[in-house]
Amino acid sequence: MIQLLHRKAASLAALLLLASSLTVICGCGAGDIGPGKYQVSGVITFQGQPLPEGEIIFAPDASAGNQGPACIAYVKDGKYSTQYGKGLVGGAYKIEVEGFETKAEVDVDGETIVAPLFRTFVTTHEFPQEDSTYDLEVEVPKKKRR
Amino acid sequence: MQLMVKRNRGFTLVELLVVIAIIGVLIALLLPAVQQAREAARRIQCVNQMKQIGLALHNYHDTHKGFPPGGIVAEKVTKGLGDNWCNSGSATQGAPWTVLILPFMEEGSRHDQYDFKLPLSASFTSQVSSSSQNYPLWYEQNNKYQCPSDPASGNGVNNLNYFGVQGGGSSSNVNCSGGNSNVFFVNGIMFANSNSKFRDITDGTTKTFLVGETKYHLTESGTTSTFYLSWASSIRLGTGSTMPHPATLAGTYEPINSRIPTGGTVPASGADSRTGYSRLFGSFHPGGCNMLLADASVDFTAETINLDIYRQLGIRNDGLPIGGTE
Numbered sequence: 001m002i003q004l005l006h007r008k009a010a011s012l013a014a015l016l017l018l019a020s021s022l023t024v025i026c027g028c029g030a031g032d033i034g035p036g037k038y039q040v041s042g043v044i045t046f047q048g049q050p051l052p053e054g055e056i057i058f059a060p061d062a063s064a065g066n067q068g069p070a071c072i073a074y075v076k077d078g079k080y081s082t083q084y085g086k087g088l089v090g091g092a093y094k095i096e097v098e099g100f101e102t103k104a105e106v107d108v109d110g111e112t113i114v115a116p117l118f119r120t121f122v123t124t125h126e127f128p129q130e131d132s133t134y135d136l137e138v139e140v141p142k143k144k145r146r
Numbered sequence: 147m148q149l150m151v152k153r154n155r156g157f158t159l160v161e162l163l164v165v166i167a168i169i170g171v172l173i174a175l176l177l178p179a180v181q182q183a184r185e186a187a188r189r190i191q192c193v194n195q196m197k198q199i200g201l202a203l204h205n206y207h208d209t210h211k212g213f214p215p216g217g218i219v220a221e222k223v224t225k226g227l228g229d230n231w232c233n234s235g236s237a238t239q240g241a242p243w244t245v246l247i248l249p250f251m252e253e254g255s256r257h258d259q260y261d262f263k264l265p266l267s268a269s270f271t272s273q274v275s276s277s278s279q280n281y282p283l284w285y286e287q288n289n290k291y292q293c294p295s296d297p298a299s300g301n302g303v304n305n306l307n308y309f310g311v312q313g314g315g316s317s318s319n320v321n322c323s324g325g326n327s328n329v330f331f332v333n334g335i336m337f338a339n340s341n342s343k344f345r346d347i348t349d350g351t352t353k354t355f356l357v358g359e360t361k362y363h364l365t366e367s368g369t370t371s372t373f374y375l376s377w378a379s380s381i382r383l384g385t386g387s388t389m390p391h392p393a394t395l396a397g398t399y400e401p402i403n404s405r406i407p408t409g410g411t412v413p414a415s416g417a418d419s420r421t422g423y424s425r426l427f428g429s430f431h432p433g434g435c436n437m438l439l440a441d442a443s444v445d446f447t448a449e450t451i452n453l454d455i456y457r458q459l460g461i462r463n464d465g466l467p468i469g470g471t472e
Contacts, residue, residue, distance in 0.1 A: 035450060036450075055327075057400060057401070057453075059401075059453040059454070060452070060453070062452070062454050067452060068450075068452070069401065069449065069450035069451070069452075069453075070400075070401040070404075070452075070453035071401060071404060072400060072401065072404040072405065086404070096316065096317060098317070098327070100327065107387050107388045107389065111271070111326075111371055111372075111373040111388070111389065112371065113387070113389070114326050114327065114389070116323070116327075119228075119317070120316075120317030120318075122316075122317075
């Protein structure tokens with residue numbers, strides 16, 4: 001009788017160990033992708049036309065009490081979207097937009113000539129805590145040649 | 147008594163299962179550690195090389211009473227915001243900080259081969275005359291500037307994994323920007339024609355970046371263009387139709403690791419023609435990059451760091467508390 005009890009206890013212990021080891025091996029499933037998990041995409045226009053090339057820095061607006069990692073979205077033919085896993089946390093954001101145009105010719109060194117279209121355009125926007133779309137129009141008082 | 151002896155002769159199934167389960171748990175604990183061991187070792191070597199660079203810069207400061215200039219240029223560097231000095235000048239200029247600190251990195255013989263009265267090559271396409279004694283030095287590999295986590299390191303590649311911090315901030319802090327998306331700052335410690343001393347770092351040496359790690363230096367194999375740089379590249383000034391390049395310097399402008407890499411051994415998919423390597427820092431280590439502070443300590447900075455804090459750490463004299471805004 002006592003032997004049987006011992007056996008039961010031993011098998012119970014073995015089962016527990018097996019279960020815990022399986023949990024450790026398999027982990028706790030696919031994890032979270034990090035703080036910036038909300039993707040944002042949209043259309044960006046400059047002087048009524050889609051912005052050919054550019055980049056947008058999304059930085060949480062500290063002066064509005066928002067904190068989190070900043071991220072970059074590349075603009076191509078007026079469209080942009082943040083990279084997977086490097087999105088927004090939502091809330092108030094400061095947005096810095098730069099636009100470029102790639103010239104057809106290359107310079108004497110064989111490097112593609114890329115000219116800025118305008119001085120960096122800065123704006124703010126309140127993003128929701130979910131994937132969203134945000135279209136913006138770059139407002140520059142006057143095109144500055146540099 | 148006889149019965150007991152008979153029973154202890156072998157292991158029961160339950161006992162075997164228990165042992166197997168214990169071994170399983172131990173392996174499960176060990177396996178992730180083993181898989182990261184090689185990268186951890188490379189990362190430690192990368193940090194040690196950075197500390198050597200920090201010591202070299204401090205010894206340079208003790209000898210020459212100031213940090214080396216980020217790069218020597220023949221033209222006058224104006225210190226305003228949105229200036230235009232970087233868009234006019236010769237394509238080859240004087241020595242960058244990476245060459246100037248060579249005697250303090252036990253590379254004195256390499257340093258002696260340079261003729262510092264003559265310009266140094268800037269890029270593969272902006273070379274000095276092939277008769278110049280500085281010409282072949284541009285192509286040589288220098289493993290003291292190669293982080294082992296970078297796939298391009300070794301193999302005779304002349305890449306650079308450590309950029310001097312010329313400053314930082316938002317677009318309104320940019321001193322000079324050229325046609326390309328590369329930027330010049332003058333609010334850091336090492337920038338064009340700088341002569342910073344410890345007393346100029348009024349934010350404190352523990353709160354100012356001096357050198358940062360990078361995976362954006364343009365290597366021959368990592369970019370789609372023929373335009374690439376060396377660890378010994380001089381600053382390249384633009385001429386209107388050509389674009390200026392800080393070459394061995396960068397600023398804390400964009401978040402760490404946010405761009406598509408232009409280093410490494412193969413061009414990353416989606417790499418574009420804009421080579422804004424001077425806008426940010428980054429590394430092949432997951433999650434962030436190592437930054438050398440002005441007190442020669444190395445801090446692994448996470449890529450999720452608040453952008454305002456990161457930008458302020460690049461500036462030597464913003465006069466703001468960490469994380470404070472104007």
